Amino acid sequence: MIFDALVWYCKPEANGIWAKETDSAFGAYTPCAIESADCISNVVLFVLCAYRLWLVRMDHEVRRFQLTSKCYNYILILLGSCCAAEPLLRLFMGISIFNLDAETDLAPFEMVSLSIETLAWMSIIVMNLVETKVYIKEFRWYVRFGVIYALVGELVILNFVFSMQSFYSRFTLYIYYSSVICQIVFGALLLVHLPHLNPFPGYIPLRSESVDDKTDETILGEDHICPERYACILSRISFGWITPLLRQGYNRPITEKDVWKLDxxxxxxxxxxxxxxxxxxxxxxxxxxxxxxxxxxxxxxxxxxxxxxxxxxxxxxxxxxxxxxxxxxxxxxxxxxxxxxxxxxxxxxxxxxxxxxxxxxxxxxxxxxxxxxxxxxxxx
CATH class of the missing domain: 1.10.287 (Helix Hairpins)
Incomplete structure (x- = not known):
């Protein structure tokens, strides 16, 4: 029963082009395997963007800023829109980069992957739109590495498509290659994006925050409790919750007052x-x-x-x-x-x-x- 469901989901062709022309161990299941891996990377990217948006909306303890210039974000929004339009176009027009055996419909795995990819890039667009109004520093590097993770999955697919490009039409290759180029440019621009920030109007920093980013003389200890217990799962895995204390230790020697109180x-x-x-x-x-x-x-x-x-x-x-x-x-x-x-x-x-x-x-x-x-x- 499970195998039947897998066959329905992947729609492999036993004697198809993918089974004959590729050296992959997955054989006819190669398109489903690589697209599923790319789908996982897009799910991770969507979750990271959603969590960053949640921080902006719900977490009132994070410091809020405004961008000095919004032009860079508008460029990112434009590129992100192009990246989101490509899977959406393929989904509605039935353009497949894995269907090389003249099948009429998209396979279920490709429909699921295109839907998730569209959702992931739309979440990036929304995140950049929100950043034009309110910008936070928290979790931005996680999102950037999530974009890189998604790009790695896309480059794996690109490698297979490039080796099989003689089986594709020019229109299909043009759409796919242009999308990959937009994603690479977007990832490169986002990775080096270190915006100039101004304090958010009307925002009053909490006691645990420092108004001057350069001095960073925040006293982390005293009345503050160790944040490990309430840290998110990613922060627990990477020990991100201890970053403020390490940053303060880098700027100046840590004293007893800087250490958090025991929970x-x-x-x-x-x-x-x-x-x-x-x-x-x-x-x-x-x-x-x-x-x-x-x-x-x-x-x-x-x-x-x-x-x-x-x-x-x-x-x-x-x-x-x-x-x-x-x-x-x-x-x-x-x-x-x-x-x-x-x-x-x-x-x-x-x-x-x-x-x-x-x-x-x-x-x-x-x-x-x-x-x-x-x-x-x-x-x-």
């Missing part, structure tokens, strides 16, 4: 009260168990950390084994997809090992979880 859930008073409550309930049982009380008071955070730690150790152990299998498959001249599978599994293992949760076990959880256990054991 309430890490304070001894909170931990002690929670453990006493759990231990009181546990002591009413016939056979009280200290580990059960610790689990009740600490919650799942500690156990999740342990599971991730085990996972990271397994990834370290399995990595060399997968590499050995990969080399053996090359010696036996196995099908290419087997080597791709081993390489992908090695990549997944490396990524998993370097996730924020794994890093937190080594660099954060050790100095935090251990005192938690010690605090509770002292309470006993």
């Amino acid at each position: 309430s859930w890490d304070k001894t008073e909170t931990l002690s009260a929670r453990f006493q409550r759990c231990w009181t309930e546990e002591s009413r049982r016939k056979k009280p168990w200290l580990l059960r009380a610790l689990n009740c008071s600490l919650g799942g955070r500690f156990w999740y950390g342990g599971l991730f730690k085990v996972g990271s150790d397994l990834c370290q152990f399995v990595g060399p084994l997968l590499l050995n299998r990969l080399l053996e498959s090359l010696e036996r001249r196995d099908p290419a997809w087997i080597g791709h599978l081993y390489a992908f599994l090695i990549f997944v293992g490396v990524v998993r090992f370097n996730l924020h949760h794994i890093k937190s076990i080594y660099f954060i959880a050790s100095p935090i979880i251990a005192p938690r256990w010690f605090t509770k054991l002292v309470c006993v």
